[in-house]
Amino acid sequence: MTTSKNGGSPWRAMGLVTLLGLDLAVCTLAGYFFGKWLGEKVGSVPLCTAAGVLLGLIIGVSNVIVLIKKVLEDSNG
DSSP: OOOOTTSOOHHHHHHHHHHHHHHHHHHHHHHHHHHHHHHHHHTOHHHHHHHHHHHHHHHHHHHHHHHHHHHHHHHHO
8 A cells, every 4th residue: 555755545534534524513413402402491492503503513623623633743743
């Protein structure tokens, strides 16, 4: 198998991209369901659902940033 100069492989890159997408999707969906559940308990479903999606998206983006930083640190040595 061929590797690039920094020791990465196309399979590693593909796995990273897949992981980033899944992380973002799972966090956003978890925020949606949590917001919907909370909205049913409180009585404000649309507002809580929107807040849950936004919170899940923020958490997902922060996870993606941390993961990318870790991968870049590992590739630099």
